[in-house]
Every structure is written in structure tokens, then in C-alpha cells.
Amino acid sequence: MRNPCFRWLCAAVFIGLVWPSTAFSLIRIGVRGGVTVDPDQVNIGLVSSIPIGVSGVLLQPNIDLGYGDNLTVVSFNLDTVYRIPMGTDSFKAYVGGGPGIAIVHGSVGSFTKTSTGANLVLGGEVRPGGFRPLSLELRVGVGSIQGLKLLCGITF
Numbered sequence: 001m002r003n004p005c006f007r008w009l010c011a012a013v014f015i016g017l018v019w020p021s022t023a024f025s026l027i028r029i030g031v032r033g034g035v036t037v038d039p040d041q042v043n044i045g046l047v048s049s050i051p052i053g054v055s056g057v058l059l060q061p062n063i064d065l066g067y068g069d070n071l072t073v074v075s076f077n078l079d080t081v082y083r084i085p086m087g088t089d090s091f092k093a094y095v096g097g098g099p100g101i102a103i104v105h106g107s108v109g110s111f112t113k114t115s116t117g118a119n120l121v122l123g124g125e126v127r128p129g130g131f132r133p134l135s136l137e138l139r140v141g142v143g144s145i146q147g148l149k150l151l152c153g154i155t156f
Contacts, residue, residue, distance in 0.1 A: 026051050032153025041068035056083040072105045092125045102145045117143020
């Protein structure tokens with residue numbers, strides 16, 4: 001009996017080979033950074049935007065690393081956002097949210113804990129004259145994950 005991970009890998013390779021290249025061109029990757037309140041930290045991270053077939057709705061999985069306040073926090077989020085139609089291609093606003101997991105490691109007392117919850121997201125993206133899109137995002141944690149994040153980034 002083969003390993004289930006091997007089956008998933010084979011399926012992913014098959015889909016990658018037969019999927020039209022235009023579908024892959026719709027997936028965007030970006031980097032971002034910002035600050036967090038409660039705990040007070042500096043954050044860096046990666047975000048991806050994947051259209052899911054409904055007009056204006058994107059799946060945005062992301063990972064952030066926060067450092068400061070004697071803590072290191074790694075956050076994994078699976079957000080779904082809706083792009084609000086603005087009538088222009090140079091600015092796009094979005095709202096959404098999704099589940100999140102935060103792994104918190106404290107340097108004082110040397111502890112590690114895992115927190116779960118959800119995030120509410122409000123953001124905007126601007127495309128200044130032919131340059132890469134720049135984004136600004138406000139995230140509010142609900143549940144036992146971090147309180148408030150302000151992030152800015154660039155998408156490739």
C-alpha cells in the first residue's frame with residue numbers, strides 16, 4: 001500500500017501538467033511586513049491570492065512571523081476575501097476573514113503554546129502606474145490569537 005502523501009503528490013503533479021498555464025497566472029504571491037499591537041511586534045510574511053471561481057472572491061492563505069515583546073509568533077491564516085467593485089483597476093478594496101493558528105514561543109520562561117481563532121480583514125490594494133500592486137491591510141484577531149495587525153506589502 002502506498003503512502004497517502006505520495007498519492008497527493010502525484011495528483012498535484014498531474015494537475016500541474018494538465019492545468020492551463022493561464023490558471024496559474026491568476027495565482028499571485030506577495031511579501032508583506034508591519035506591526036502588531038498586543039503583543040507589540042514587528043511582522044514579516046508571505047501571502048498568496050487564489051481566485052476560487054466566484055467573481056471577486058479570493059482565497060488568501062498567508063503566513064506571518066512576528067518578533068518582539070519577548071515573544072516569537074508564527075501565524076498561519078486561511079482567509080477568504082471579497083474584492084469590492086470600485087470601477088477602477090488602479091484601486092481595489094477588500095473585506096473578509098478566516099480561521100487562524102498562532103504558535104507562540106516566549107523567550108522569558110521558555111514556553112510554547114498554540115492558539116486558534118479567526119481574523120477579520122479590511123484592506124486595499126493600489127497599482128501605481130504600471131508598478132507592482134501595493135497593499136495595506138488591517139487584521140483583527142478574534143479568539144485567542146493576536147489582537148491587531150497593520151501590514152503593508154507588494155504582490156508579484
